Amino acid sequence: MIDQSRSRQDVSFPTNCRVVSLEPPRYQGDCPSWTPYPEHLIGKRTLIAVPDRTRPFPVKDCLEAWLPGMRASLKAGGSVEILVGLGLHRKLNREELRGHVGEEVFHQFPVMNHDPTQCVTLGQTPDGCPISLHSRILEADEVLAVGTVEPHQYAGFSGGYKAISIGLAGLETISWLHSPACIDATGVAPGSVEGNPFRTQLRDIASVAPPLTVANGVVGPKGELIDFAVGDPESVIHRTTRTAWHCYGVTMPEKADLVVALVPGPKGVNLYQATRAFSGLVLPGRSLLKEGGTFLLCADCPEGIGLGKGETAFRHAMETPRKQLFSRKALAPGEQRAYVVGRLMERYTLMVCSPHADLSWQKLGVALVDDPQEALDSVQPKRCTWVPQGCSILLT
Secondary structure, eight states: OOOTTOOGGGSOOOTTOEEEEOOOOOOOSOOOOOOOOOGGGTTSEEEEEEEOTTSOOOHHHHHHHHHHHHHHHHHTTOEEEEEEEOTTSOOOOHHHHHHHHOHHHHHHSOEEEOOGGGEEEEEEOTTOOEEEEEHHHHTOSEEEEEEEOOEETTTEESOTTHHHHTTTBOHHHHHHHTSHHHHTSTTOSTTOOTTOHHHHHHHHHHTTSSOEEEEEEEEOTTSOEEEEEEESHHHHHHHHHHHHHHHHEEOOOOOEEEEEEEEOGGGGSSHHHHHHHHHHHEETTEESEEEEEEEEEEEOOTTTTOSSHHHHHHHHHHTSOHHHHHTOSOOOTTHHHHHHHHHHHTTSEEEEEOTTOOGGGGGGTOEEOSSHHHHHHHHOOSEEEEESSTTSOEEO
């Protein structure tokens, strides 16, 4: 397992190498308490959409805090179902579901994985995105969308409508949203909220669902809850994205020859998720690296490259000749990550350090190293940026 507590003091840097450690700001504020289960949902048929385990949100703690209200809703003649918003990620098995939502919730309320084959077509957005959502949404009076607000490659920040519009969407919707035309559009970038056309699509997709209440949290680098808000989508998005900027935003340092990024927690579960650190830290116009520099990605990756359909598509696309990949006008879900990563690999060298890597990973075009010291010895950087929380940084 990768030692994610390892600091830059644990390795030897070349003589005269200037080293900068880039960490999220220490957020100053009171730790919030969980808001009670929304009173207006008591007695209603409510579908609760929760994120899967690739998102750093304490789903179990949240649902357990809501248990009194959820039970009151049953007594008032309502119903509560919980649907894990997987998008195209792998399904959680029974024991994983139990651990994800907690023992009491698991035994008292229906808990299901999202299945993209169980979606219904509901027209399209004004811009032509096909709307395909899980059929259980249409059986509810109200939808309660739970999510974490963190930097997102396309949506600016996760959370908000995304829990429905991607987490509970079908293949057609997810494919359209991740097409080159959509993810390359002006305004689509990490931290971008206003004027982001990707976010507009998410809102328009969710508009066909029953009335939507959003419950969003901002989680710190150690898993601590920094902010939590429940209410109408726009108000919650405005509040929590503002908090997220304070939590994740850092000033761009001088460009480096080598960036070492560690990816602990849920994003380190597989290579597909972990590469978000690479794409988030070397975006055109906001890159930590000098042209031709090297990026070392350190993640445990117990699930290897990834086990879901999207992760499998990512692997196959990464093994596709880049010229062929870049020429595609349409991408299957998962392939968009290869599209983004592949374009960045045209400019930078990507090294990967993972105890679960094997030689087949080299087919993706990455260089494998056993530890950060091997990368330092190979690159001999004059300037190195060390990032202990690779997916918790938003460059400004």
